[in-house]
Amino acid sequence: QEMITLLLGEKSKLKFKKDPNKPKKPKSGFLFFCDKERGKLIEKEKKKNKKVVIGNIAKELGKMWKKLSDNEKKKYEEMKNKDQARYVAEMEVYNNKIYKV
Secondary structure, eight states: OHHHHHHHOSOOOOOOOOOTTSOOOOOOHHHHHHHHHHHHHHHHHHHHHSOOOHHHHHHHHHHHHHHSOHHHHHHHHHHHHHHHHHHHHHHHHHHHHHHHO
């Protein structure tokens, strides 16, 4: 087995190509929150350091999300539910197109 690996190299893994027409998966409430707040944090970092470190932005977003109350999170959860409904509807249409062929 070692000799085969040495001569031929590692086995290559085949990946399936993703269908570009397939609907995007739904976002979570946290991702909707990040989309809203990320720009503000980036501007704040630019004013402070003139250099933006995305890792620090992500950590700060996580801390902010944990501090949110349930009432504040409810708005983002509703957005998540709407996006979930959109995804289910688009997947039905997508699956009907695939299985008709």
